Amino acid sequence: MSEPDNTAAAVNDDPSRRDFIYIAAGATAVGAVGAIAVPLVAQMNPAADTLAMASTEFDLTKVQEGQQIVIKWRGKPVFIRSRTGAEIKAAQDTPLADLKDPQTDADRVKAGKEQWLILVGSCTHLGCVPTFGAGDYGGWFCPCHGSHYDTSGRIRKGPAPLNLVVPEYDFLTDTRVKIG
Amino acid sequence: MSDHQSTYVPKTGFEKWLDSRLPIVRLAYDSFVDYPTPKNLNYWWTFGGILSVCLAIQIITGIILAMHYTPHVDYAFNSVERIMRDVNYGWLIRYVHANGASMFFFAVYIHMLRGLYYGSYKAPREVLWILGCIIFFLMIATAFMGYVLPWGQMSFHGAVVITNLIGSIPLIGGPILTWLQGGFAVDQATLNRFFSLHYLLPFVIAGVVILHIWALHVAGQNNPAGVEIKSKEDTVAFTPYATVKDGVAIIVFLFLFSVFVFFMPNALGHADNYIPANPLVTPAHIVPEWYLLPFYAILRAIPDKFGGVIAMFGSIAVIFALPWLDTSKVKSMRYRPVMRWFFVIFVIVCLGLGWCGAQLPDAQVIPGLPSFTLFDGQLNSYLWLTRLFTIYYFVFFLLIMPWIGLKEEPLPVPASISEAVLAEHNKKKG
Numbered sequence: 031m032s033e034p035d036n037t038a039a040a041v042n043d044d045p046s047r048r049d050f051i052y053i054a055a056g057a058t059a060v061g062a063v064g065a066i067a068v069p070l071v072a073q074m075n076p077a078a079d080t081l082a083m084a085s086t087e088f089d090l091t092k093v094q095e096g097q098q099i100v101i102k103w104r105g106k107p108v109f110i111r112s113r114t115g116a117e118i119k120a121a122q123d124t125p126l127a128d129l130k131d132p133q134t135d136a137d138r139v140k141a142g143k144e145q146w147l148i149l150v151g152s153c154t155h156l157g158c159v160p161t162f163g164a165g166d167y168g169g170w171f172c173p174c175h176g177s178h179y180d181t182s183g184r185i186r187k188g189p190a191p192l193n194l195v196v197p198e199y200d201f202l203t204d205t206r207v208k209i210g
Numbered sequence: 211m212s213d214h215q216s217t218y219v220p221k222t223g224f225e226k227w228l229d230s231r232l233p234i235v236r237l238a239y240d241s242f243v244d245y246p247t248p249k250n251l252n253y254w255w256t257f258g259g260i261l262s263v264c265l266a267i268q269i270i271t272g273i274i275l276a277m278h279y280t281p282h283v284d285y286a287f288n289s290v291e292r293i294m295r296d297v298n299y300g301w302l303i304r305y306v307h308a309n310g311a312s313m314f315f316f317a318v319y320i321h322m323l324r325g326l327y328y329g330s331y332k333a334p335r336e337v338l339w340i341l342g343c344i345i346f347f348l349m350i351a352t353a354f355m356g357y358v359l360p361w362g363q364m365s366f367h368g369a370v371v372i373t374n375l376i377g378s379i380p381l382i383g384g385p386i387l388t389w390l391q392g393g394f395a396v397d398q399a400t401l402n403r404f405f406s407l408h409y410l411l412p413f414v415i416a417g418v419v420i421l422h423i424w425a426l427h428v429a430g431q432n433n434p435a436g437v438e439i440k441s442k443e444d445t446v447a448f449t450p451y452a453t454v455k456d457g458v459a460i461i462v463f464l465f466l467f468s469v470f471v472f473f474m475p476n477a478l479g480h481a482d483n484y485i486p487a488n489p490l491v492t493p494a495h496i497v498p499e500w501y502l503l504p505f506y507a508i509l510r511a512i513p514d515k516f517g518g519v520i521a522m523f524g525s526i527a528v529i530f531a532l533p534w535l536d537t538s539k540v541k542s543m544r545y546r547p548v549m550r551w552f553f554v555i556f557v558i559v560c561l562g563l564g565w566c567g568a569q570l571p572d573a574q575v576i577p578g579l580p581s582f583t584l585f586d587g588q589l590n591s592y593l594w595l596t597r598l599f600t601i602y603y604f605v606f607f608l609l610i611m612p613w614i615g616l617k618e619e620p621l622p623v624p625a626s627i628s629e630a631v632l633a634e635h636n637k638k639k640g
Contacts, residue, residue: 071389074403080393100490105395107490151490152395155515157374158367158492174371174496175510176572191515 085210087202090146098162100151103209107151107159108197109170110207113181117168118144121182128186131193135182138196148207149183150197155190170194216240241427246445247452248433250631254328255431256459257321263460264314265419269412271307272356279359281405283398286361287486305475306467311353312478313467315501318346326532327553329541330432336533338425343530345418350502350526352411355404357499364480366487367496369396369404375509378516395489435630436542437623444627495570503567504560510571511593511600513586521600528607535607537615545621552610559602566596 083104090110093099098111113121121135122144139147151159158174165171166187167180177188184193199209218239220226229236278297280289293300322342325331331339358369373396377387392399430439439445446452470477478500482493498506508525512518528535543550571593574581581590588594624630 074389074392076388076393077399080397080399083394102490105393105397105489155374157370157377158496159490161492173492173494174367176570189513189515189518 083210085208087206087208090205090207095145100159101209103150103197108209109147109149109151109162109183109194111147111149111162113145113147117181120168121180121184124180124182124184130185131191133182133184133193138182138184138193140201143201146207147181147183148197148199148209150195152195153177153190154185154192154194155188160194217244241423241448242453243447243449245427245448246430246439246442247448248431248435248439248444248627249446249451250433250435250627250634251431251452251455252434253455253459254320254324255433256456257317257324259456260317260460260463261314261321262419263463264310264317265412265416267310268307268314269416271303271310272409272412274303275307276405276409279405281359281402283361283401283487286359286401290360302471305471309467309470309475309478311356312470312499312501313463314349315353317463318349319501322346322529323557325432326556327543328432328434329436329536329538329543331533332536332541333533334429335425335432338422338429339533340530341418341422341425343526345415345422346529347526348411348415348418350505352408352415353499353501355408355411358401358404359408360483361401361487362483363485363487363491363493364483364496366396366489367492368498369400371496372498373400375519375522378519380516432541433627434542434544435624435627436540436545437625437627437630440626441628497568500564500568503565504563505567507563507567507596508600508603510567511596525600525603528604532607532611535611537612538618538620540620540623542623545623546614546618547621548618549610549614552606552614555602556606559599559606563596563599563603566592566599571596 086101086103086108088099088101088110090112093110093112095112096114096117098109100107100109102108118135124135126132126134135144153160153172153174155172155175155177158172160170160172160177160179162170165178167178169179169181169183169186171178172188172190175189177190178186179190179194180186182193183196185191197209199207202208216236216239218229218236220229220235225235228234275293278289278293278300280286290304293304295301297303325339325342354368354372358365373387373390376390377383379386388394390400391397392403480497480499485493497503505522505525509518509522512521538546538549540546543553569592571591572587573592574588574590575592575595576590579590581588583589584594586593624633
């Protein structure tokens with residue numbers, strides 16, 4: 031420090047050493063900011079208890095033919111609909127060419143259990159809960175922006191892009207399902 | 211203005227002592243007492259002051275409400291009802307806060323339209339304008355999150371619909387939606403973080419307001435003539451002239467505010483929000499608060515989900531670009547005989563969009579009028595009326611603004627503010 035000429039000379043003599051320190055410090059700072067950002071951003075994602083989404087069991091004898099019951103699963107409504115023979119036939123007979131999001135009825139129910147249609151009751155447009163039995167296709171009608179679903183929960187008309195989602199579920203017995 | 215010399219003279223010993231350490235009194239004096247104000251400002255210029263009052267009212271009542279509110283899905287609705295019934299003057303504070311949001315937007319829309327009419331966004335005020343746009347966007351975010359907090363039916367399903375907009379972004383939309391909601395549906399995590407952000411954002415707004423005023427004091431105020439200040443004769447001191455004029459306007463504004471708070475406190479709200487949130491049942495007709503209806507209408511006008519979201523955000527983004535879309539050199543529309551009419555139509559279209567946003571898209575505009583199907587909807591429906599208005603909204607900014615600016619023959623612009631004032635004075639006398 032007492033000999034400023036020397037210091038200046040040292041810098042001029044070996045600029046790459048000084049550059050290395052700059053780059054190393056800068057890279058460390060960027061890395062540190064990134065490392066700090068990870069927990070700050072990640073805390074917003076679903077917490078462990080939210081992720082441990084309890085599955086739910088349901089007794090199907092509570093639903094009469096031609097009716098549906100709405101239960102809550104993962105904070106969202108789930109429709110459990112007992113379809114009539116006519117409703118099942120209408121769903122099965124619909125040609126795939128008529129569908130916006132083509133999917134057969136058989137793909138949306140369990141084989142041999144065609145009576146039971148289980149769907150996440152959240153409109154694929156913006157998440158409203160569609161109204162049972164309303165709309166042009168006898169399935170559901172979303173009151174928010176006018177999407178019509180058929181008796182298989184497939185989108186037929188309106189702004190929604192996709193069919194109502196079929197959640198993961200299993201029949202424990204003939205009258206009992208486990209959702210999730 | 212930046213070239214304005216400070217005329218503050220510290221009088222007392224304490225002021226002198228403070229002035230050489232932290233010249234905060236000098237800053238306040240130069241900004242709000244001796245600051246030169248164009249002498250031709252009309253009452254449309256009082257909304258800046260009114261908006262400061264609105265922000266202060268919202269922050270004060272909001273902090274008080276937060277002392278009594280519980281951000282939990284099981285208690286939120288009841289804690290709001292408790293504020294209304296049991297907390298001393300809780301009804302007053304909540305009604306002031308709820309109606310205060312509406313009054314805030316009412317004032318900000320007038321403030322923005324004033325800027326639009328008198329060309330307050332043009333050089334050298336582009337940054338001032340953009341800061342204002344940022345404040346407006348933050349206001350929308352804050353108001354939306356605040357509306358969710360009472361956890362009524364409209365709160366809940368409004369939050370579902372609006373957060374799901376993000377989910378429509380291709381590929382990354384789903385993960386971002388889950389990240390925002392903090393779960394797979396709007397639930398406790400969502401309510402809790404909305405409360406946290408609703409408390410934070412007003413202070414961010416206050417920060418941007420300070421930048422907004424700073425930028426205003428660098429560029430100087432625009433004025434109805436749209437010509438810059440040329441000499442001392444063009445200005446008067448901020449105090450008492452502007453402060454008193456602002457004060458009169460604030461009092462009149464508070465009268466209007468009081469009419470809503472005391473005589474019709476729920477007129478601007480929606481009855482469904484007095485039903486506790488039920489995730490299993492959606493209200494028959496979801497509408498946002500009135501001040502967001504035009505944007506909601508634009509969202510619904512586009513048949514594609516993601517396209518609707520783009521259009522809605524685009525309708526706000528285009529306001530940011532306004533300083534570079536308007537090609538006219540003349541600021542005030544007083545001297546723009548053609549543009550003035552397009553401005554009037556624009557105001558009507560914005561009101562029309564608000565009206566359409568509150569209607570069911572398939573409902574008939576003129577009941578009983580024969581109609582036919584055009585693409586995906588009846589021509590005589592709010593869907594097509596909304597589309598018509600939406601087209602004008604974007605055409606106004608993207609085509610009319612640049613094109614009329616080049617083609618229009620403006621009226622003679624006065625040489626100075628003083629000349630404009632004298633001309634008006636003589637016209638009234640003669």
